[in-house]
Amino acid sequence: MVNLRTVQAHNAALKSLAPGIVAVFVGGTSGISLSTALAVARHTSSPKIYLIGRSQIAADTAIASMKTINPSAQPTFLQTDISLLKNVDSVCAEIAAKEKRLNLLFMTPGYLTLKGRDETAEGLDRKLVLHYYARMRFVANLLPLLTAAAQDASVDANARLSRVVSVLDPHVSVRAGGSGTLDFSDLSLKHTFSLNKCGAHASLMGDFFLEGMAQRHPHTSFVHTYPSGVATGVMRELPLGRVLSAVLKPLLSTFLVPVQESGERHLFAATSGRFPPKAEGDGVQGDVAVGSNGTKGSGCYWVSWDGEVFPANEKLEKTRGEDAVVKVVQHTEEVFKRVCDEGKTYP
Numbered sequence: 001m002v003n004l005r006t007v008q009a010h011n012a013a014l015k016s017l018a019p020g021i022v023a024v025f026v027g028g029t030s031g032i033s034l035s036t037a038l039a040v041a042r043h044t045s046s047p048k049i050y051l052i053g054r055s056q057i058a059a060d061t062a063i064a065s066m067k068t069i070n071p072s073a074q075p076t077f078l079q080t081d082i083s084l085l086k087n088v089d090s091v092c093a094e095i096a097a098k099e100k101r102l103n104l105l106f107m108t109p110g111y112l113t114l115k116g117r118d119e120t121a122e123g124l125d126r127k128l129v130l131h132y133y134a135r136m137r138f139v140a141n142l143l144p145l146l147t148a149a150a151q152d153a154s155v156d157a158n159a160r161l162s163r164v165v166s167v168l169d170p171h172v173s174v175r176a177g178g179s180g181t182l183d184f185s186d187l188s189l190k191h192t193f194s195l196n197k198c199g200a201h202a203s204l205m206g207d208f209f210l211e212g213m214a215q216r217h218p219h220t221s222f223v224h225t226y227p228s229g230v231a232t233g234v235m236r237e238l239p240l241g242r243v244l245s246a247v248l249k250p251l252l253s254t255f256l257v258p259v260q261e262s263g264e265r266h267l268f269a270a271t272s273g274r275f276p277p278k279a280e281g282d283g284v285q286g287d288v289a290v291g292s293n294g295t296k297g298s299g300c301y302w303v304s305w306d307g308e309v310f311p312a313n314e315k316l317e318k319t320r321g322e323d324a325v326v327k328v329v330q331h332t333e334e335v336f337k338r339v340c341d342e343g344k345t346y347p
């Protein structure tokens with residue numbers, strides 16, 4: 001476990017980095033993303049922070065807190081519903097028009113639900129879009145800006161930051177006896193949807209897509225984290241979710257990671273040299289994490305709430321052995337081509 005003092009010391013030292021890091025927080029109006037954005041404001045100089053979500057009221061409150069913590073912070077709210085990939089494309093175009101580089105893409109959008117398949121106008125399940133397709137579309141669209149940050153000649157080479165963090169759970173598909181398998185014949189779950197499969201597919205496709213990106217884009221690192229239990233707004237779309245949340249929070253508080261600690265720990269995951277891109281991690285000695293494919297410094301890391309990477313898992317290795325990286329990347333690019341490039345529904 002990376003203890004909290006180590007995390008805090010690392011974060012406190014971020015002020016010595018070049019000022020003006022640019023960070024995008026998808027799902028930044030609440031919970032873990034907001035808490036991490038506030039940690040960026042607390043620990044860095046003149047950060048440019050983009051918050052993406054739907055709630056103007058939550059964003060106004062978040063921006064006021066950020067300006068109080070750090071008057072040099074430059075927060076901007078981009079309001080959009082990203083359950084449609086066309087909205088993801090528009091908001092990414094807006095960011096690309098304003099910024100030449102992006103240091104951190106941090107993503108948490110999602111919600112708990114008891115509903116079955118909930119199809120969007122683009123033919124995809126809404127929950128699977130928020131937990132997987134929209135996130136990966138942000139990655140695909142913003143990679144040129146992330147690459148520009150990795151090559152930023154105005155910043156000392158060892159102080160450069162180009163990182164993607166997706167917060168969900170890399171191991172949800174193998175918890176509680178789960179099989180850790182993907183249904184390659186129905187990756188979008190058009191025909192075989194269940195909430196269980198949706199959770200497993202979102203997690204596994206995120207695992208393997210990010211692993212594929214780390215191979216293709218060796219100057220950016222890719223981190224998929226499990227936050228553990230954190231008292232946030234994640235239950236708000238359940239029937240009586242806000243009431244349930246208010247009742248459960250005090251009862252479970254000893255088992256939950258406090259939201260501010262989660263933000264500090266996620267800032268560590270988002271900036272620590274333990275998780276270098278492949279180009280820097282290859283053959284490096286010292287405190288570098290083992291990547292998701294078992295190679296130290298591979299550029300893709302599956303990280304638990306405490307800052308340690310998950311140990312190898314036999315079921316996930318078996319799924320990787322079925323050519324999961326190639327099949328998931330191919331499927332995702334096919335969805336993007338059909339929905340985003342051709343404007344059709346999937347399939």
Ligand SMILES: NC(=O)c1ccc[n+]([C@@H]2O[C@H](COP(=O)([O-])OP(=O)(O)OC[C@H]3O[C@@H](n4cnc5c(N)ncnc54)[C@H](OP(=O)(O)O)[C@@H]3O)[C@@H](O)[C@H]2O)c1
Nearest residue numbers: 027029030031032053054055082109110229230232233234
């Ligand atoms: N909290 C936990 O205990 C826990 C445990 C394991 C895994 N996770 C996972 O970690 C992630 C983050 O959780 P959290 O607790 O931080 O969640 P949260 O507090 O509910 O935050 C979710 C964010 O997603 C945004 N969002 C939801 N639907 C959206 C949409 N259609 N368009 C744009 N933005 C949307 C929300 O903003 P708006 O409402 O403004 O749109 C909000 O900012 C989630 O994927 C969750 O499943 C959480």
